[in-house]
Amino acid sequence: MKKYLPILLLAFVSLFIFSCNDDDNVVRDGDTYSKMRDVSGSFTNSNGYSFTVPISIENTDVVLVYRRDPAASNAWQLIPKTYFLSGGRELDYNALFDSQNVEIYTEANFDQTTMSSSEVSQYLTNQTFRVVLVPASPAKGVSAVDTSDYNAVVKYYNLDESKIKTIKVN
Incomplete structure (x- = not known):
């Protein structure tokens, strides 16, 4: 019996070693993990005021889209966003x-x-968006980052802005 005690103890300890997994905060590298790309294009009547960007992510991952603020070149606004124009008119980015x-x-x-x-120039022509693909875990119930803050997202997911690919649509 004394010979089996160390083996049982080793088996018991190894059960806990292999069953613990602390990868909740790991940002994975690869094709379907945290990355960014810029997309620029114009919204027109002929394209139905929309454009499509191809991506490849897992079903559990999340896409965040930010619009570059034309008044400040390094400021990004999370969409959806509503702009209130004169005469009670509302323009939404989604x-x-x-x-x-x-x-x-x-x-x-x-x-x-x-x-x-001037409105077309400001809101529809040559608009730039940053598409951020981030991993998500279906087990996570609460986001650990304020997604409305672009800089917080970049920092949390350790994204490298120098490696952004730009896609020009229409």
Whole structure:
């Protein structure tokens, strides 16, 4: 019996060693993990005020989309975002995503073809968005990062802005 005691003790300890996993905060590298890309394009009547960006992520991963603030070149605003124009008009930036595509689009409570040339220039022409693909765990119930703060997301996921790929649509 004395010979079996060390083996049983070793088996018992190894059970706990292999059953513990502390990878909740690991940012994974590879094709489907944290990365960013810039997308620029114009929203027009001919493209239905939307464009699609191809991606490849897991079903549990998350896509965050930020719009570059034209007034400040290094400021990013998380979308969805509503802009209140004159005359009670509202222009919304939105995004939809699945595991293969991100659609970025505008919606309005008015006909967007009636926008003034300065509004078109400010809100529809040559818009730049940053698409951030981040890993998510279905077991996580609460986000550990404030996704509305672009800089907090970059820091939390240790994203390298110098490696951003830019995609030009339309």
